[in-house]
Amino acid sequence: MKIGKTLILLVITGTLVSACTSKNPASSTTTGSSSPGAANSKVDQFKMPNPIEVTTFKGVTAGAKLPEGDSAENNQYTRYIKDKTNISFKLLWYASGADYTQKLNLAVASNDIPDIMLVDEGVFRTLATADQLEDLSKVYEKYASPLTKELYNSTNNKAIEKATYKGKLMGIPNISVQADAMSFLWVRKDWMEKLNLQAPKTVDDIATIAKAFVEKDPDGNGKADTIGLTGYEKAFDNGGKANFHNFKGLFEAYNAYPTNWVKDSSGKVVYGSIQPETKQALGKLREMYAAGLIDKEFAILKDANPNVVSGKSGLFFGPWWATGIISDTFTNNPKADFTPYLIMDAKGQKNNLMVPVSNRFIVVKKGMKNPEAAMIYANNFIAAQRKVDPDALKLDFSIDASYWPIGNATYDYADAVERKSEMLKKAMSGATKPEELNPEMKDMYDKAMRDQANPRKVIKDWKGFWGYTVPAELLKQNYTKVYSEYTAVTKTMERKWANLQKLETEAFFKIVMGNQPLDSFDKFVSDWKSQGGDDITKEVQDELKAASK
Amino acid sequence: MNVKSYYKHYHLMLIPGIILLIIFHIIPMLGIAIAFQDFRIGRGVFGSDWIGLDNFKYLFQIHDSSLILYNTVFISLCKIIAHLIVPLVFAVLLNEVRFMIVKRWVQTIVYLPHFLSWVILAGVVIEMFSLKGIINHTLQLFGVEPIMFLTSNTWFPAIVVGTDIWKEFGFAAIIYLAALAGINPSLYEAAEIDGASRLKQIWYVTLPNLVTTTVLLATLSIGNVLNAGFDQIFNLYNPVVYQSGDIIDTYVYRVGLVQAQYGFATAVGLLKSIIGFILIIISYRIAYKFANYRIF
Numbered sequence: 138m139k140i141g142k143t144l145i146l147l148v149i150t151g152t153l154v155s156a157c158t159s160k161n162p163a164s165s166t167t168t169g170s171s172s173p174g175a176a177n178s179k180v181d182q183f184k185m186p187n188p189i190e191v192t193t194f195k196g197v198t199a200g201a202k203l204p205e206g207d208s209a210e211n212n213q214y215t216r217y218i219k220d221k222t223n224i225s226f227k228l229l230w231y232a233s234g235a236d237y238t239q240k241l242n243l244a245v246a247s248n249d250i251p252d253i254m255l256v257d258e259g260v261f262r263t264l265a266t267a268d269q270l271e272d273l274s275k276v277y278e279k280y281a282s283p284l285t286k287e288l289y290n291s292t293n294n295k296a297i298e299k300a301t302y303k304g305k306l307m308g309i310p311n312i313s314v315q316a317d318a319m320s321f322l323w324v325r326k327d328w329m330e331k332l333n334l335q336a337p338k339t340v341d342d343i344a345t346i347a348k349a350f351v352e353k354d355p356d357g358n359g360k361a362d363t364i365g366l367t368g369y370e371k372a373f374d375n376g377g378k379a380n381f382h383n384f385k386g387l388f389e390a391y392n393a394y395p396t397n398w399v400k401d402s403s404g405k406v407v408y409g410s411i412q413p414e415t416k417q418a419l420g421k422l423r424e425m426y427a428a429g430l431i432d433k434e435f436a437i438l439k440d441a442n443p444n445v446v447s448g449k450s451g452l453f454f455g456p457w458w459a460t461g462i463i464s465d466t467f468t469n470n471p472k473a474d475f476t477p478y479l480i481m482d483a484k485g486q487k488n489n490l491m492v493p494v495s496n497r498f499i500v501v502k503k504g505m506k507n508p509e510a511a512m513i514y515a516n517n518f519i520a521a522q523r524k525v526d527p528d529a530l531k532l533d534f535s536i537d538a539s540y541w542p543i544g545n546a547t548y549d550y551a552d553a554v555e556r557k558s559e560m561l562k563k564a565m566s567g568a569t570k571p572e573e574l575n576p577e578m579k580d581m582y583d584k585a586m587r588d589q590a591n592p593r594k595v596i597k598d599w600k601g602f603w604g605y606t607v608p609a610e611l612l613k614q615n616y617t618k619v620y621s622e623y624t625a626v627t628k629t630m631e632r633k634w635a636n637l638q639k640l641e642t643e644a645f646f647k648i649v650m651g652n653q654p655l656d657s658f659d660k661f662v663s664d665w666k667s668q669g670g671d672d673i674t675k676e677v678q679d680e681l682k683a684a685s686k
Numbered sequence: 687m688n689v690k691s692y693y694k695h696y697h698l699m700l701i702p703g704i705i706l707l708i709i710f711h712i713i714p715m716l717g718i719a720i721a722f723q724d725f726r727i728g729r730g731v732f733g734s735d736w737i738g739l740d741n742f743k744y745l746f747q748i749h750d751s752s753l754i755l756y757n758t759v760f761i762s763l764c765k766i767i768a769h770l771i772v773p774l775v776f777a778v779l780l781n782e783v784r785f786m787i788v789k790r791w792v793q794t795i796v797y798l799p800h801f802l803s804w805v806i807l808a809g810v811v812i813e814m815f816s817l818k819g820i821i822n823h824t825l826q827l828f829g830v831e832p833i834m835f836l837t838s839n840t841w842f843p844a845i846v847v848g849t850d851i852w853k854e855f856g857f858a859a860i861i862y863l864a865a866l867a868g869i870n871p872s873l874y875e876a877a878e879i880d881g882a883s884r885l886k887q888i889w890y891v892t893l894p895n896l897v898t899t900t901v902l903l904a905t906l907s908i909g910n911v912l913n914a915g916f917d918q919i920f921n922l923y924n925p926v927v928y929q930s931g932d933i934i935d936t937y938v939y940r941v942g943l944v945q946a947q948y949g950f951a952t953a954v955g956l957l958k959s960i961i962g963f964i965l966i967i968i969s970y971r972i973a974y975k976f977a978n979y980r981i982f
Contacts, residue, residue, distance in 0.1 A: 242943055263946070267726070370924055434817055436924045437836050632950070635941040636748055639932070642925035650837065650926060668749050 180509075182282045182516050185223040191510055192251035194229045194244070195544035196237035199440075201537030213532055214541045221517045221528070224510050226253075226542035245269075252505045253514065255543045256308075258299075258624060261498040265302040271501040271508045274306040280512035285519050288312055291550045296495045308498030309515045311546040313378070316457055316554035316612050318492040320379035320386035321477035323459055325451025328355035329476075337478050338485075340390050340421055343452070347430035350451055366425065367444050367453040368435030373645045375409075377492035377621055379456040382441040384422065386454045389488040389619075390480045391418040395645070397490060398623035398677055406622045406678055410641050411665055416658045422649045436646055448473065457554060457608035464596045471593075477608045479616075487616040493624065497546035519548045524577030535597050558609035561585060561602065581605065627676035633669035640665055721956045725949035734949075741953035750932070757843075758933040761914040764847045766907045770900060772855045777862030778892055782884065793863075796856030808921030811849050812836060836922065839930040846931065850918055865899040866892065898978070905973040909966035912958045934958065 195209075203212055210228040219225045229251055232240050244250055245260055248269060256264070264270050277297075281289075289296050292312055300310035322337060324346060332349045335342065347365030349355070355363055367382045375385045375396050388395060394409035395418075401407045409415060425431050432444065444450040446465045455462070457477070466473045479487045499515055501508045518541060521529035538545035550556055557578065563569045564582045571582055584598040585606075593599050626634070644661035647653040716731075721741055723734040745751060776796070783789045799807065814820050815835040822832040835841045873891050882890065916935035923931040934954060942951020 239943060242946065246946070246948060433834065434837075436926050437812060437816070631945065631947060632744065635937075635945045635947075636750070639750070639925075639928060639937075639940070643928045646837075646925045652839075652926065664749070 180279055181513075182280050183221060183513060183520070185507065185510060185513060188223045188225065189507055189510060190225050190227055191253050191507075192227045192229055193254050193543045194241075194251055195231050195255065195542075196241075196539065197231045197233050197544070198537045198539045199233035201539060203536065203540065209540060212540050213536060214538075217521065217529070217532060218514065218517060218542050221526075222510075222513050224514060224542075228542075250502050252502050253499065253511050253543060255497055255499050255546055258493070258496050258498070259626075261300075261308055261500060262302075262625065264500060265307045269503055270307045271503050271505055272305040272307065273309065273501060273508060273511065276509045276512045277306050277309070280509050280516070282516040282520070284523065284525060285512075285516055285548075288519065288548060288550060291552070292494045299493070299495045300498055308500045309511060310495035311497040311499075311548050312551060313492045313494060313496060314547055314549050314553045315491060315551050316609070317378050317547070318489055319457060319479070319612060319616075320383075320389065320454050320489075321457060321459070321608060321611070322386055322480050323453050323455050323463070323475045323477050325350075325355070326474040326476045327472050328451045331355060331357075336476075338481055339483075340387060340480060343387070343480065344421075344425055344428070344430055347425065347452055348428070351429055355451060356448055362449065364432045364444060364450045365430035365452055367432050367441040367450050369438040369441040370436060372435055373642060375490065377490055378496075379454070381455045381459070381462065382435075382453050384418075384454065385490070386480050387422065388415070388418045389490060390482045391415070391421070392482055392488055393418045394490050394619060394621075396641075397621040399490070399619055400622060406681055408670065408674060408677075410645075411662045411670070416655070419645060419648050419658060420655050423651060423655055426649050427651055431649075436650060451475075457612065458604050459608075460600045460604050464600050467593060467596060477611060479611055479614075487614070488619055489616045490619045490621065493621065494551065499543065499546075514542070515548070522548055524580055525575060527576055530576055530580055535600065554605065554609050555612055557581070558605040558613075561605050565589075623677050623681060625680075627673055627680065629669055629672045629676055633673065636668060637665055637670055637673075640668065718952065718956055720949050721953035723949050725952075737949075741950045742957060744950060745954055745957070750937075753929070754932055754934055754937050757930060758912055758914045758935075761843055761846055761919075761931075761933060762911050764843065765850055765915070766904075766910065768847055768851045769854065769858055769907065770904055772851050773858035774862055774896065774900060776855055777859040777866060778888060778896075780859070780863065781866045781892070782888070793856065793859075797860070798856070799853040800857035802853075804915075804917040804921050807849070807853060808918070811845070811922060815845060837924060837926040839927055842923070842927040842931045846915070846919060846922065849922075850915060861903065862896060862899065865896055869895045901976050902973050905969035905976070906966075908969040909962050911965060912961055 197209055203209075207213070209231045210226070215226060230240065231237075241256070241260060245263060250264070250269065289310075289312065296310040296312050297306065300306055300308040322343060324337065328334075328350060329336075329346065332353050332355055334346055334349055337343055337346055343366065350363055351365045352361075354361065368384065369382045371380075372383045373395060374380070374383060375388060375394065377397075379385055391414045393412060393414035395415050397409045398406050399409050401412070422431065426433075432438070432441065432450065435441070441450075441453070442462055442465075445453055445462055446469060448466065448470050459475070459477075463473075463475045466475070481487050499511050501511045517526075520526040521532065522538075524530060560569070560574065560578050561581055564571055564574055564578065565585060571579060574582055581602045584601040587595065588598045588602065640661060644653070644658065648655055648658060719731055720734065722736055722738060723731070724737045724740075725731075725734045748754075780789060780792060783792070816822070817832050817834065821835070826832065833841065835845055869892065873895075874887060877887050877891050912934060914933040914935070916933070916939070919931055919933055920936050920939065923936065938951045938954045941947050942954070
């Protein structure tokens with residue numbers, strides 16, 4: 138009883154005390170690079186002169202498999218990095234999903250951060266404001282490899298700007314591939330053919346297909362055990378990145394961008410969740426849910442992948458790289474086949490809420506002796522990910538990338554998917570010779586050719602290139618780009634955001650699941666406004682105005 | 687003189703325990719300071735601005751604070767009452783079982799769930815109460831339409847209380863079993879000679895002997911009235927049942943840790959501790975008065 142009573146209080150106070158005590162010893166060193174006298178041109182950008190050990194922690198994909206004997210701390214990726222860079226990473230802890238965020242937040246709150254780690258934008262800002270990070274400006278100048286710099290140039294320097302705080306480069310930003318924003322509707326093609334259904338274009342078509350999938354026994358087992366569109370407990374969270382099983386693609390078809398600050402038709406920045414477009418979209422979702430076309434239990438589902446993989450559902454929203462979950466479905470049922478579609482709005486136009494250029498940052502703890510290790514790691518990680526290092530081709534990339542020493546983030550050209558898709562197409566049609574391709578493309582080309590000879594014989598081959606064909610082609614059409622205008626936290630938000638979020642998720646779930654009438658949305662909007670939302674909107678607009686001056 | 691030196695080594699033996707208590711319980715309490723601050727992690731306890739009672743005031747300005755308080759007290763009162771009755775009945779029934787082997791087996795099996803964490807059990811509970819789960823399956827046999835238990839505001843508190851009892855009653859029964867073992871057998875012998883049946887024996891011998899224990903447990907659990915069980919509810923709830931399941935602790939978790947409002951979270955924790963402390967003192971007095979129970 139005594140312990141349970143104020144668990145949170147104790148945890149916080151406990152970590153606080155350690156924060157006070159552990160701060161002092163490390164604070165005096167600000168040495169920067171450790172190799173005095175080394176000329177700019179002479180430094181090895183890919184290897185530390187002497188072996189060093191660096192602490193870290195990371196988020197790992199839940200349930201990602203590793204070969205027998207390997208661990209999150211010791212696997213092919215960590216061995217590769219150690220071999221290439223002389224850096225061995227000591228993994229203090231690792232966790233998945235929300236547990237990771239929670240542990241990370243506690244570690245940050247207690248200033249108990251490792252030498253090098255990969256964090257999201259919120260944590261990055263917190264750490265930078267709190268002066269807990271090492272300035273990497275000089276390290277970047279000296280150690281960033283030509284390829285690394287080229288990738289940053291593909292963003293028009295926007296990525297570097299994002300990682301700069303008060304004129305200092307406080308982190309090594311990742312570069313998000315813009316294609317990751319697009320939310321595709323993935324449909325079981327074999328079921329569509331069996332039931333004689335048209336390709337979906339509008340939200341109404343989704344409902345038609347879902348209805349057929351639910352009622353007409355597409356898997357032919359004689360039981361009414363198929364469900365329509367998938368969803369899960371976070372289905373209303375709509376970030377820039379397309380997620381699996383959320384409703385981003387459907388909201389966009391109504392020009393609705395819940396949970397984001399977007400420009401309205403008059404050019405003012407407003408909160409997407411309270412716009413009439415969102416109400417329309419919720420109305421449609423409500424209608425579909427009532428008709429049994431959306432998974433009845435999506436509100437309590439932590440992960441909807443099993444529904445797809447087990448062949449219960451043939452309809453889900455997901456990103457262009459959904460090949461992993463699709464290939465798992467193949468393995469269970471060789472007849473299963475998925476095709477992606479884009480869902481248009483009433484005017485026949487595709488809207489797409491884009492991803493920020495960078496949303497992950499490699500950061501170095503203030504006072505760390507070898508901050509250049511972060512840049513050296515990044516250079517090698519990028520070289521391996523882009524497969525310009527021939528040794529990297531020996532790695533088995535079907536092993537989940539979160540097993541890289543500090544976890545996974547995308548470092549690529551902003552338009553990488555379209556770029557590679559073009560290269561692959563040209564190579565396959567014979568317009569470019571395979572020998573002229575870079576190692577990454579060559580590898581992809583080989584996989585594509587092997588798969589063409591023996592379709593889906595080796596799933597790994599199929600997974601390695603297919604995303605760059607059909608889904609990537611869809612990306613090349615015209616679509617309206619919508620941007621999230623504000624991602625930081627205002628003063629009033631700090632206090633009131635949790636409450637507003639509660640209002641929002643509660644209202645959304647209850648409306649869609651039929652616990653409340655659709656018109657209770659209006660009450661939600663007025664509550665949201667009166668309980669601090671109006672103040673926050675004003676703050677956001679003022680801040681943006683001040684920033685644009 | 688003699689008495690004093692006799693006590694000395696006991697005090698020495700206390701020292702390690704007291705040192706641990708100071709390091710892990712007393713010193714961290716200094717962190718309570720942040721309940722009165724606009725706490726910023728980068729600036730620490732010494733650099734953050736003092737804002738007096740603002741954090742506490744805000745707690746009562748939150749739109750939902752009365753609902754959250756109601757949920758907390760409602761769920762925990764239900765739990766307290768059920769936790770008194772169910773283990774008591776179970777212990778009395780188990781005491782009547784004649785076969786030692788059955789008794790031991792039953793006791794071991796029912797207190798097993800106590801040792802599992804809610805993170806694991808929540809998965810089991812969610813599976814059991816899902817549309818295709820065993821509960822709905824059974825209901826269907828009787829012609830009842832499947833019910834979505836975990837997204838129903840009517841059912842959610844009942845499930846929370848019910849599963850908590852299921853997890854803990856076996857363990858709680860141990861205290862009662864101990865009390866039962868302490869009843870003088872000659873009382874039963876006398877009752878038997880007077881011609882009392884088993885039921886009468888329970889009514890006139892067993893239960894009166896358990897009154898002290900029951901009153902004691904009841905009063906002591908009053909201090910727990912603001913703890914509705916964070917880890918259980920956090921693992922079971924979803925936005926649809928915020929209305930009936932959002933308690934102080936889950937709310938503080940979302941504000942305090944997810945939104946990084948450590949000052950506010952500490953203030954709520956502190957307030958809970960103070961109320962809990964007052965209730966414990968009151969219940970201790972009551973326990974002394976009615977059950978003649980004293981620690982000091």
